[in-house]
Structures are given as structure tokens and as C-alpha cells.
């Protein structure tokens with residue numbers, strides 16, 4: 001069977017609530033020839049740990065302003081807690097997974113976005129796709145933490161939605177999924193099954209899509225630009241795939257720049 005690559009971004013908002021039906025959907029994808037690569041978030045867990053350290057979380061346009069001390073906490077939580085939690089859950093559900101910090105073996109290389117304003121926050125410039133394929137070829141599910149290494153050897157904090165989009169583009173994924181704590185894109189209380197890029201732009205400009213959904217739709221649009229024809233936003237609380245049937249919101253159509 002021809003293998004298809006799927007990048008699954010698992011949001012920090014839902015990691016504590018992932019259901020066995022969610023893991024069943026991943027197993028079903030694998031039975032249908034998909035090789036999953038997971039990129040995880042963990043924003044809420046980072047906030048909780050910063051509180052213990054008495055550091056006030058600070059965001060600028062949805063990105064965490066990251067000083068050296070905050071970066072230490074980000075890596076401690078994402079690599080030491082959230083990544084472990086997800087790998088254990090996958091294993092418990094019969095899925096063979098392996099954790100990978102984005103900075104290991106230069107899996108994710110990034111450049112500072114704006115060192116003066118954001119500190120140690122990066123955008124990905126290169127992905128070591130060969131290390132990822134070696135793992136998937138072994139039948140393992142790589143679970144990647146969105147911490148990257150810069151050219152100067154610093155660790156940089158990467159928004160997990162953007163990290164997933166960069167990985168999807170680099171490995172030429174056939175599909176990209178954003179797993180979160182809602183059923184998909186909701187507009188005035190109703191789930192939207194499918195939206196084009198222009199509809200997405202209009203929802204954003206009218207304020208129907210806001211907050212944490214914005215980096216997801218921006219990432220979805222950037223992934224569509226590379227030729228993947230369908231990107232999904234789905235819930236991690238329930239089944240999202242069974243026998244080629246998907247639930248959630250599909251973002252499709254001709255890509256454009258989200259302004």
C-alpha cells in the first residue's frame with residue numbers, strides 16, 4: 001500500500017482530555033495507509049508552571065514573549081511533561097511512539113522572529129525531514145516538541161501550530177490536522193464542515209475567528225499554499241476519522257494570503 005503522510009498537531013488545550021476514540025482514529029488512519037507525525041503544544045501547562053515560578057506569562061500577537069528563564073520553563077514543560085504525557089498515552093492505546101525534542105539532531109532549525117520584542121522565539125527555517133522519515137519507516141510515530149535550535153546554538157520557542165505547518169511542508173505531507181478542544185471552526189454556534197480560504201479570511205476580519213484559532217487557520221492556509229488540498233481542524237475529545245470519513249472543519253480551496 002502506498003504510504004500517505006499526515007502531520008497531526010495536538011494542542012495543549014486538549015492533551016488532558018484526549019479520548020480513546022481519538023487514538024482509535026489514529027489507529028484507523030494507520031490501517032488506511034497513513035504514516036502519522038505528531039507535533040504537540042502545551043501552552044496551558046507552560047502557564048501553570050510559570051505561575052509556580054512566579055513568572056507572569058506575556059504574549060505579543062499570540063506568541064509568548066520568552067526570556068532565558070521562561071525558555072527554561074518552556075523546554076522543561078514541553079519536553080519533560082507534555083511530550084512524555086502524549087507518548088505514554090499513545091503507547092497505552094497500542095500505538096508505538098517516540099518523543100523527539102525539535103532541537104535534537106537539528107530536527108527543527110529556526111531564526112529569531114524579533115529578538116528585541118519577543119526574545120527567544122523563532123520561525124522555522126529548516127526541518128530535518130530525514131530523521132523524521134527514518135522513524136516513520138520503522139513504524140514509529142514521532143512526537144515532536146516545538147523547540148528549535150538557532151544558527152547561534154540557542155534554543156528557540158516555536159508556536160506549535162506554525163511548527164506543525166513547517167513540518168508538513170518539509171516532509172511533503174498529504175494531510176495536516178490541527179487537533180484542539182472544540183469540534184472545529186464554529187460560526188455563531190454552528191460547526192462549519194468546510195470553508196474556503198476566502199471564507200476563512202472573511203471570518204477572521206469579522207471577528208468570528210479569534211485568539212488561539214488564528215495561528216491554526218494561518219498555518220492551514222500556509223500549508224494549502226504548498227499544494228495539500230485539504231487541512232482539517234478536529235476535536236481530540238472524540239473520533240475524527242473512520243473508514244475515510246472525517247469530522248471537523250476542512251479548510252480547502254485556492255490558497256491566498258490571510259490578511
Ligand SMILES: Nc1ncnc2c1ncn2[C@@H]1O[C@H](COP(=O)(O)OP(=O)(O)O)[C@@H](O)[C@H]1O
Nearest residue numbers: 011012013180182184185186208209210212213
Ligand atoms: N470560530 C472559532 N471556532 C472555534 N474555536 C474558536 C473560534 N475562534 C476562536 N476559537 C478559540 O480557539 C480555541 C482553540 O485554540 P487554543 O486554545 O490555542 O488551542 P490549542 O491549544 O489546541 O492550540 C478554542 O477553544 C476557542 O476558544
Ligand SMILES: CC(=O)N[C@@H](CCC(=O)OP(=O)(O)O)C(=O)O
Nearest residue numbers: 012041042043063064158159160
Ligand atoms: C512562541 C510560542 O508562543 N510558543 C508556544 C509553544 C506551545 C504552544 O504553541 O502550545 P499550544 O499549541 O497549546 O498553544 C508557547 O510558549 O505557549
